[in-house]
Amino acid sequence: MSETKYLETHEWYIVDGDNVTVGISDYAQGELGDIVFVTLPEVGQEFSKGDAIVEVEATKTVAEAYAPMNCVITEVNSTLETEPELINNDPVGEGWMIKAEIKEMDDSGMSYQQYESFIS
């Protein structure tokens, strides 16, 4: 499994062979405040890099999480439908959002160190 990478739009992703797992960063969940609802995609849905894959409703605002690369959804974290607060409590762990099969590899995300200096 490769290292966790971050996008300027505050998603994280981890590439594992042909598959990628995506969520939002700790910084993003902190900025959003309490997350109360997520709209997850369907398994089999295809996304291009930059497409909105998940809609995140928080008490403060609504935000979208974008696809880090071209991919097809293979699994969604359906626990988030009843426990969206997992994203607040453990954004880069239990709060993962989707797993997908990579259609076109694009590993251009930032390392954690780069992302940290990007948000500060």
Place this chain on the structure above:
Amino acid sequence: MSESKTTSLYDFHLSKNAKVIDFAGWSMPFSYDGTLKEHHYVRESAGYFDVSHMGRLRLNYSQIEDINFLICSDLKNISNTKALYSIFTSEDGTAIDDVIFWKFEDDLILICNASNTNKIKTHLDIHSINYEDLTTTTDLIAIQGKNAIDIVSNIMTVPEKFSTSKEGKYVYARTGYTGEDGLEVMLDTNDTLGFVSELEAKGVKPCGLGSRDTLRLEASLPLYGFELTDDISPIEAGLKWTVTNKDDYLGKDVIDYQIESKEHKHLKRFKLNAKQIARTGTICTSDGVEGIVTSGNISPILGYPIGFVLFKSNPADDLVEFDIRGNLVEGNLLYKRFLS
């Protein structure tokens, strides 16, 4: 842009890891432990809010006739120990601001929205009403919640609901903006840190403007800039109960006409039959009548999205269809308050 103003508790808020936002030119705590947790502190126990950004003006009692001409409620004939929610109306009957008056034997305290303090001061100036601005020399702390009265009764004598009191360093009223019982306490900025430390020692939790907003929405209370604006009258906002002024006042003709004709915009409460939130600006239709959401959020107690919507005229049906970012979501208008 001028630098953001801060209250005397600013460093204290930072020491408690508050998330700070800019609100009407003030750097104010948005949340400490999270909006939902703070919401539940108030519904289940007690929380306190630093609302010192709100404007506080002391008015001389001798000017009460002139003040009464600028608001839609009867401030003049209520007793000298009462707190009164009212609305400054324009010539067109629309809301300049919604405010609280604290009435005492010798003076009146006017509490207005932070975003409107300058507007209200100018309005009073135009009508030759003198005031002393206490906004920066005092603080305002709201203690709200199921157990709030029990707790603060150990610190000061609690008056009847919607009544005012002065005791030692505290000037206060049994009012609030959360739907729960509580006090709003004005005190000298030098005394505030000691006061909130005493509240914390008694288990009252700090709450930010985030939960203040979810609490007031769930309590069906309007927020100026959203449910009330300089384009919305008290009647349109469903606040006919505030119109108690028997004398002539600014905008009276328009307001009387609206009451009689019912030809005006209509603010309604709604709930959604889905999980998405219909936020401010969301367009909807009911029975062919177009509306726009003024405020919307999840109700932490009810567990579904609620809000206020302003219709161009009164829709005959209670079914509403909201266009939430391209998806049509159904909701219902509610004729009772969100929380019973």
